Amino acid sequence: MPIFMDRHEIPKEISAEHVAQMHKEDMKIEHLYNCKGMTYWCDEKRHTAFCLIEAPNKEAIQKMHNHAHGDFPHSIIEVDDAIVESFLGRIADPKVSKDTELNIIKDPAFRIIMVISIKKTSFENTMSHQLISDTIAYTNSIIISLEKFRGRIVKQKSDYFLCSFKDISNAVLCALEIQKGVNKTKKQSSSLTLNIGLSAGAPVTEKDSIFEDTIRMAERLCDNVKGQIAMTSEVKDLFESENLKLSIDDKIVKVLNTNSEKFLNMLMDYTENEWYNPTLSAEGLSKHLGYSKSQLYRKMIANTGTSPNTFIKEYRLGKALNLLNKQADNISEVAFKTGFNSPAYFSKCFQETYGILPSKYIQQYI
Structure with a gap:
């Protein structure tokens, strides 16, 4: 059967003990709805609880909760148990809470999500073996630090890490x-250049995937934020x-305030839908986002370190690099697929940007 995670908003006066009692009531009647409660998380500070349940469908979970205690879940998403364990560290009750009359679990599911990206900024006068060697050195350094500070690796590629932290200081x-x-x-x-994004949030929101909002913000x-480390204002706070005796050094870390986070999300939502369109321009961004050209320019420089036109070009080139690596299209096809008006302009x-023509890049690196 599929596995689901649901989210409950709990009133301030409801304690972890109350949540444990509700979970106990679920367990008494779960068989009536062909459900099986695997575990739960309770966050008294943020007034939320999350249940992990094996069930035939979402409706069965809703009916079970309604029958047991009348507390209707605000959101339910289908999840993969291995992914849940990667993010949260468990898919069963903690050992300390087992075999007790009332299974009280004071364990919040709130996590700090870290995304690490290793980007190639130039291929000029650089042999493949050097890039490989540098990438390995970066990767080894990253893994050593993650182990030291108890970061959980959820997903890893040669140039990408998705990690989860329970403790804000460790992150x-x-x-x-x-x-x-x-x-x-x-x-x-x-x-090579290394960038890090840090965001924080709960596993279940209104989205369809676990930690979807938080992962997207960290990515x-x-x-998009220039500088090696970028984080949300929530993570900083x-x-x-x-x-109390430490503070975030803004010379080392870029912190986005709430308005800047909103701007970045609006910018990326639009760009992700329109990047392949050859008519996408700074003027189009300005009009869609509701800023004058000068306002948009200032916003872009402040939040991404690039002008609107440069931002669009670099985004398209990143997509083009991915397509070239897949070897499914020739250079002309890649140029037009990524919104460039001509193969010649794309090559230029x-x-x-990368210090090499795409034709030579294909010969040397693919």
Whole structure:
């Protein structure tokens, strides 16, 4: 049977003990609805609870909860148990809570999500073996820091890490150590850059996937904010409230306030839907986002470090690089698929950005 996770908004006066009692009531009648409660998480501070349940469908879970205690879940999503364990560390009750009369679990499902990206910024005068060597050095440094600060690797590629942290201090200190470690291993001739995005949130919102909003924000910070570490204002506030004698150094870390986060999401929502359209321009961005050209330029420089036109071009080139790596299309096809008006202009932009023509890139790196 499929596995689901649901979200309950609990009143301030409801304690973890009350939630445990509700879970107990579920267990008494779950068989009537062909459900099986696997475990739950309770966050008294944020007034939320999350249940992990094996069930035939969402409706069965709703009926079970309604019968047991009348508390209707606000959201229910289907999940993969391995992914849940990767993010949250367990898919069963903690050992300390087992075999007790009332299974009280004071364990919040709130997590800090870290996305790490290793990007190739240039291929000029750089042999493949050097890029591989540099990437391995970066990766080893990252893994050592993640292990030290108890970060859980949810997903890993050669140039990408998706990680989960239960502790806010560990997440931020890990990001700082990764940055420091990479700077030590970085060579003067290196054509790699490392970026880190940090966001925080709950596993179930109104979206369809676990931690979807939080992952998306961390990825957008990682991909679009210049500087090695970028984080939401919530992550900064949580860290500083937990570490009263420490503060985030804005010379090292870029922190987006709420308005900047909203702007970045609006920008990316539109760009992700229109990047392949050759008519996409700074003027179109300005009109859609509701800013004058000068306002948009200032916003873009402040939040992404690039002008609107450069942002669009770099986004398209990133997509083009992915397509070239797949070897499914020739250079002309890639150019038109990524919104460039001509293969010649695409090749010119590609060379200006990566230091090599796309034809030579294919010969040397694919």
